[in-house]
Structure formats: C-alpha cells, structure tokens
Amino acid sequence: MxxxxxxxxxxxxxxxxxxxxxxxxxxxxxxxxxxxxxxxxxxxxxxxxxxxxxxxxxxxxxxxxxxxxxxxxxxxxxxxxxxxxxxxxxxxxxxxxxxxxxxxxxxxxxxxxxxxxxxxxxxxxxxxxxxxxxxxxxxxxxxxxxxxxxxxxxxxxxxxxxxxxxxxxxxxxxxxxxxxxxxxxxxxxxxxxERPAPTAAELEHLIGGTALTRRSMRADFRRFAALHFARHAHAAAAFDWYVQAARRTGDDAIVAKAEAFRTYCIDKRLDGEAFAW
Missing domain, CATH: 2.60.120.330 (B-lactam Antibiotic, Isopenicillin N Synthase; Chain)
Structure with missing residues (x-):
C-alpha cells in the first residue's frame, strides 16, 4: 500500500x-x-x-x-x-x-x-x-x-x-x-x-550477466536500481541483487563495498557522511 x-x-x-x-x-x-x-x-x-x-x-x-x-x-x-x-x-x-x-x-x-x-x-x-x-x-x-x-x-x-x-x-x-x-x-x-514479476532468467541475467569489478561497481549499480521500475519488486531488492552479484566475484572487498552501500542508503548514515567508492 x-x-x-x-x-x-x-x-x-x-x-x-x-x-x-x-x-x-x-x-x-x-x-x-x-x-x-x-x-x-x-x-x-x-x-x-x-x-x-x-x-x-x-x-x-x-x-x-x-x-x-x-x-x-x-x-x-x-x-x-x-x-x-x-x-x-x-x-x-x-x-x-x-x-x-x-x-x-x-x-x-x-x-x-x-x-x-x-x-x-x-x-x-x-x-x-x-x-x-x-x-x-x-x-x-x-x-x-x-x-x-x-x-x-x-x-x-x-x-x-x-x-x-x-x-x-x-x-x-x-x-x-x-x-x-x-x-x-x-x-x-x-x-x-503495474509491473509483471521478474522471471528467474531476468534475475540471473542481472546478477550474473556482468561481473562487478572494483572500478565498475558504482556505475553497475544503476541497472540493479532500474529493474524494480519495470518488474514488480521491492526497491530495497536492488541491494539484495547487488550483494549477490558481489559475492559471485569472490572478492571480499567488492562484497564489503556492496554491503556498505546498502547500509549507507537505507540503514544508517551520519550527518555529513559521504560514501567513498
């Protein structure tokens, strides 16, 4: 609602x-x-x-x-x-x-x-x-x-x-x-x-279609954020998909950055705090 x-x-x-x-x-x-x-x-x-x-x-x-x-x-x-x-x-x-x-x-x-x-x-x-x-x-x-x-x-x-x-x-x-x-x-x-639900194939393409890198991960987030406007999903699901994609890289630094971005955007943020990619 x-x-x-x-x-x-x-x-x-x-x-x-x-x-x-x-x-x-x-x-x-x-x-x-x-x-x-x-x-x-x-x-x-x-x-x-x-x-x-x-x-x-x-x-x-x-x-x-x-x-x-x-x-x-x-x-x-x-x-x-x-x-x-x-x-x-x-x-x-x-x-x-x-x-x-x-x-x-x-x-x-x-x-x-x-x-x-x-x-x-x-x-x-x-x-x-x-x-x-x-x-x-x-x-x-x-x-x-x-x-x-x-x-x-x-x-x-x-x-x-x-x-x-x-x-x-x-x-x-x-x-x-x-x-x-x-x-x-x-x-x-x-x-x-109204939007249809995302298919398993669409989610797999989003999460696994392009490997995140430390240099690209900021720009890559845009496609994760865009999907819920076309498919029925919660806005915060963008971060779930993003963290899943980060984990597939096997790079702990990429995973930590993806999780930190979620925290900064929707969980906890200090006055004047700027997120550093």
Missing part, C-alpha cells in the same frame, strides 16, 4: 514559468548528492536557512527562510510557494532536475532523530518520470502536491526526452499537516504503475 499521499492539485497553468524553467535548465549544480544519483540529476536551492546558494546540503535548522540568489531569479516559482503554502515551518525550497536519471533506493532523514515533512510538486514532467516506494511504482502529474513517505526505501527514475523539474518543499515536523491554500479538485485517480 502506498504511504505517500497526494494532498492537493495546484492551478499550475495559471503560472507562466517557461522563462524560469530555462534559468533552472542552465543553472549549475555542485554534485553534493552524487552518491545517490545516476545520469543527469541535480538539486537547486531557492531558499534555505542561510540564503547562500552554495549551501546545498539539506539539514534541519531553527532559523527562518532566506532566499538565495537563484530564488530571487525565480519569482514565479516562489509566488507559487507563498500563495499556496504556509511559511512558518518551511525550511528549504529546492527544485530537483532530472534527465535520463535514477536516484538510488534510499531512506531520507537517517542522519537526524526526527523526520520532517517533504512535499514534491512536479513543475515539468512526463509519464516516463516515475517514483517508487517499497514495492509500488507511481507517477506524479504536473501540479500535484505529494507528501513523500521518505522514511521507507524509495527511488525515482526519469526516462524519455523531457527533463523533469520538481519543486521540493521541506517543512519542520512530521506530525502537523501542511495547510494548502488555493488548490483545485483532482480530476484523475492516483497514477499507479
């Missing part, structure tokens, strides 16, 4: 954002989350606790919200935020950009004792952009407001020609609901994606 929830639909067509999308498409990214991403994926900070555009590593904070230089260049997107969402608990405003990309299955907020509330609103997307949660795959339509259940294994895939832009809002606290203003009625049911 999907724990993430569609909370609302915004009248996004009333906002003229094409010029601001162009700004985001040309904005550079410092690569802070490269351990979790494959392909072209980037995070762009519009507002945070410091107002510094270089301050891109997400973390809870006690201060107010300050616009970055990028946020000042995107008044339309920021007006969407201020028109529809309360600002008192809002800590981070970011836009995630993805093209031909996969986010590693992972659990958020492992670094901190308390989870916050994370909302995502696709600004530009296509049906080839998918999210997963546990063993469920779903699509977020443009303008839908989703509360992402990010404390279970979840992932994302963006395929096709369209570069996905998704507004991400992080609020302090996980218990109090976020009051959304000015939404419009949903006209379509939640878009869940």
């Amino acid at each position: 999907l724990k993430s929830q569609r909370l609302a639909v915004l009248p996004i067509d009333s906002y003229d954002l094409a010029d601001e999308f162009a700004v985001l498409d040309g904005h550079e990214y410092d690569g802070k989350y490269d351990a979790f991403t494959f392909g072209s994926w980037s995070a762009h900070v519009l507002a945070n606790g410091s107002g510094a555009e270089s301050d891109t590593s997400f973390r809870p904070h006690d201060g107010g919200l300050a616009l970055t230089e990028l946020g000042k260049q995107l008044p339309g997107i920021m007006s969407l935020v201020t028109a529809h969402f309360p600002l008192e608990r809002l800590q981070w405003v970011r836009v995630f950009r993805a093209h031909d990309a996969i986010i590693t299955p992972h659990v958020d907020f492992l670094e901190w004792g308390e989870a916050g509330t994370r909302l995502q609103i696709p600004l530009r997307t296509s049906e080839e952009s998918l999210l997963s949660e546990n063993d469920t795959v779903y699509h977020l339509r443009r303008g839908e407001v989703w509360q992402i259940h990010s404390t279970v294994p979840h992932s994302a895939l963006t395929a096709g020609e369209v570069t996905r832009l998704s507004l991400c809002l992080d609020f302090a606290g996980a218990q109090e609901p976020v009051a959304i203003r000015g939404d419009v009625p949903a006209t379509a049911p939640v878009h869940l994606v």
Whole structure:
C-alpha cells in the first residue's frame, strides 16, 4: 500500500514559468548528492536557512527562510510557494532536475532523530518520470502536491526526452499537516504503475550477466536500481541483487563495498557522511 499521499492539485497553468524553467535548465549544480544519483540529476536551492546558494546540503535548522540568489531569479516559482503554502515551518525550497536519471533506493532523514515533512510538486514532467516506494511504482502529474513517505526505501527514475523539474518543499515536523491554500479538485485517480514479476532468467541475467569489478561497481549499480521500475519488486531488492552479484566475484572487498552501500542508503548514515567508492 502506498504511504505517500497526494494532498492537493495546484492551478499550475495559471503560472507562466517557461522563462524560469530555462534559468533552472542552465543553472549549475555542485554534485553534493552524487552518491545517490545516476545520469543527469541535480538539486537547486531557492531558499534555505542561510540564503547562500552554495549551501546545498539539506539539514534541519531553527532559523527562518532566506532566499538565495537563484530564488530571487525565480519569482514565479516562489509566488507559487507563498500563495499556496504556509511559511512558518518551511525550511528549504529546492527544485530537483532530472534527465535520463535514477536516484538510488534510499531512506531520507537517517542522519537526524526526527523526520520532517517533504512535499514534491512536479513543475515539468512526463509519464516516463516515475517514483517508487517499497514495492509500488507511481507517477506524479504536473501540479500535484505529494507528501513523500521518505522514511521507507524509495527511488525515482526519469526516462524519455523531457527533463523533469520538481519543486521540493521541506517543512519542520512530521506530525502537523501542511495547510494548502488555493488548490483545485483532482480530476484523475492516483497514477499507479503495474509491473509483471521478474522471471528467474531476468534475475540471473542481472546478477550474473556482468561481473562487478572494483572500478565498475558504482556505475553497475544503476541497472540493479532500474529493474524494480519495470518488474514488480521491492526497491530495497536492488541491494539484495547487488550483494549477490558481489559475492559471485569472490572478492571480499567488492562484497564489503556492496554491503556498505546498502547500509549507507537505507540503514544508517551520519550527518555529513559521504560514501567513498
């Protein structure tokens, strides 16, 4: 059962954002989350606790919200935020950009004792952009407001020609609901994606088809992460398959690295910890 929830639909067509999308498409990214991403994926900070555009590593904070230089260049997107969402608990405003990309299955907020509330609103997307949660795959339509259940294994895939832009809002606290203003009625049911179960031959091809090496194992993980978007399996199964493939190499260092990557992504991670391949 999907724990993430569609909370609302915004009248996004009333906002003229094409010029601001162009700004985001040309904005550079410092690569802070490269351990979790494959392909072209980037995070762009519009507002945070410091107002510094270089301050891109997400973390809870006690201060107010300050616009970055990028946020000042995107008044339309920021007006969407201020028109529809309360600002008192809002800590981070970011836009995630993805093209031909996969986010590693992972659990958020492992670094901190308390989870916050994370909302995502696709600004530009296509049906080839998918999210997963546990063993469920779903699509977020443009303008839908989703509360992402990010404390279970979840992932994302963006395929096709369209570069996905998704507004991400992080609020302090996980218990109090976020009051959304000015939404419009949903006209379509939640878009869940049905997938057939993987066959034994498909799993054998995945696990045994290409031998992992110490040099290739980071890049090789992408195909393990991709399978559950096409076949019915739990997001965390990617790590099970990956460790099985590592064990077939007979190289203890490869096995240890594969197991450590699973721990880092879904079990335990320290504040500021970077995974070293």
